[in-house]
Amino acid sequence: MERFTAYIDxxxxxxxxxxxxxxxxxxxxAQNRGIEETATFVEQRFRRLGAETRILQADGGNPLVYATIGRGSxxxxxxxxxxxxPAEPLELWQSPPFELTERNGKLYGRGVADNKGNLMLRIQAIEAWLATEGELPIRIIFAVEGEEEVSSRTLPAVCREYADLLRADGCLWETGGVDLGERPVVTCGAKGIQYVxxxxxxxxxxLHSSYATFVPNPAWRLIWALNTLKGPDGRVRIPGFYDRVRQPSDxxxxxxxxxxxxxxxxxxxxLGLxxxxxxxxxxxxxxxxxxxPTCTICGLVSGYTGKGSKTVLPNKARAKIDFRLVPDMEPAEVLQQLRQHLDAEGFQDIEIVDLGGEHPARGPLDATIVRAALDSAREVYGCEPILYPTMAGTGPMYPLCTALGTPVASGAGCGYYSSRVHSPNENIRIVDYWRAMQWMGSLIRHFAG
Structure with missing residues (x-):
């Protein structure tokens, strides 16, 4: 594929x-910013590629850009x-989060690793294929959504309504990259989540903090409630939480x-640990x-947290928590267990806001798409790739793949061990961007069989 590589260069x-x-x-x-504009950008880029496009939506959700290109068995x-x-805290960024900035062989910007970098390099790799190899030997469907970072709230409804459009012989997932040993990684599953x-x-x-003698402090109230969720031994103390946990298979x-x-x-x-x-x-x-599974405090805020002192008794305290779920845990059941637990512990007054849930998912480790991802990784990176049965993170793999019977594998991505996904100074290495394009081109060929 020398012409393919030369075109990319x-x-x-x-x-x-x-x-x-x-x-x-x-x-x-999460802030309802730039969604329509980005969906339009993505759809227009697919059209320039020569793909047929349409917008899929359900329940008033954000647009899912659907595109098809190529022919094959x-x-x-x-x-x-x-x-x-969200890019916050903004003060920790060394360059503006929404300006792609190059420093020391890396590209910095919010979304460059998760997931705009992978999206663009895959599109660009297909352009390189069409320009140098001719017609695609497979049919490719892109499903590019705009709610992944808020638990893909309406994607299950889209998958049910448009199941016939989304069925495929294999799915290439959004993630991909190399580990600490510079070995390419392929994963075939994802944890679920319940976020509250x-x-x-x-x-x-x-109020003035002197009122603490007789006015309840919601910050203390929330801390006491949080203290019932997890013990120093790391075990989640919610009754029934572990009942559905499926043990790892052979x-x-x-x-x-x-x-x-x-x-x-x-x-x-x-990690600096x-x-x-x-x-x-x-x-x-x-x-x-x-x-x-996990129970993680993702954010905790109450009262005055600015510079210097302010003697205040806050009127509200909030904590954001995610539960990462493994098969066969049910997000809705975990939500119900949480409510029952807080009530039983005397915290009926603590409000629970459901911020979304997703089911865990697993795919077969010997599927054609998995073999194609592994074979193409060996070809491009010159070393043995690492196969993970699942990733520790979460995505809407269940409605898009498991429920439709589609095997799944990650790959052809530009992530690496210090991409700082979800953190300030999110980045990719430039060399990984070009190498992932090679991986994408090779994967197409191997998947075509």
Whole structure:
């Protein structure tokens, strides 16, 4: 595929300019910013590619850009999303979050790793194929949504309504990249999630802190409630929480045993830590990471948090919490268990706001799309790729793949171990962007069979 590579090399400036254009649009789903504008940008780019497009929507949700191109006996569904996480805290960014900035061989910007970089490089790789190899040997469907960062609220309804449009022989998932050892990673599943906000309320308005002698403090109230959710041993204390947890299968454990687990020290150094939680290391760390559910405080705020002091008794306290779920846990059931637990502990006054849930998902480890992702990774990177039975993160894999019977694999992505996804200074390495295009081109060929 020398002509394919030469074409990419000749278009590097234009391709990076396109990436900068989409990064510039602040498509923050949680803040309802830039959504329509970004959907239009993506649809227009598909049309320039020569794809047929349409917008799919359900329940008043954000537009899903649907595009089809190519012909062949096999159909590949490619899932990506154009929405991004909020950029806050802005003061921690070394450059404006919505301006693609190059520093020291890296590209910085909100969404450059998750997921606009992967979206654009896959489109650009297909352009390179069409320009140098001719007609695609497979049919490709793109499903690019705008609600992934807010739990894909309406995607299940879209998948039910347009199931016939979305069925495929395999799905290439949004994620992809290399691990600490520079080995390409392929994953075949995802954890689920239930995201909530807990709210404790006190007086009608903030008060002078001297009133703490007889006025309830919602910050303390929320802390006491949070203290009932998880113990110092790390176990979630909500009754029934672990009842549905499916134990890893023999194939899961075989895949786990094949994953290199000798990077503890390098990972600790990269994270700036002296040790992991509970001192866990190696295979046991990976087993926890992939196969155990979690309860995580993602944000906690109340009263005055600015510079200096302010003696205030706050009237409200809020905490954002996510539960990462493994098969066969049900998001709605976890939500119900949380309510019942807080009530039983005497916290009936704590409000629970449901911010969205997604089911966990798993796909077969020997599917055609998995073999294509692994074979193409070997070809491009010149080393043995790492196969993960699932990723520790979450995405709408269940309604888009599991429910429709579509095998799934990640790959052809530009992520790396220090991309800082969801954090300030999100970035990719430029060399990974071009190498992932090679991976995409090779994957097309291998999937065509």
């Amino acid at each position: 000749s278009q590097r400036s234009r391709f990076l300019a396109e990436l900068a254009d989409i990064i510039r649009i602040p498509s923050v789903a 096999r159909t590949l569904l490619i899932y990506d999303h154009y929405d991004v996480q 906000e807990l709210i404790a309320r006190g007086a009608r308005h903030d 194939s899961d454990l075989a895949a786990l045993a094949s994953i290199p687990a000798d990077d503890d020290d390098a990972l600790l150094a990269n 002296s040790d992991f939680l509970d001192g866990v290391r190696g295979v046991e760390r990976l087993r926890r990471h992939l196969f155990e």
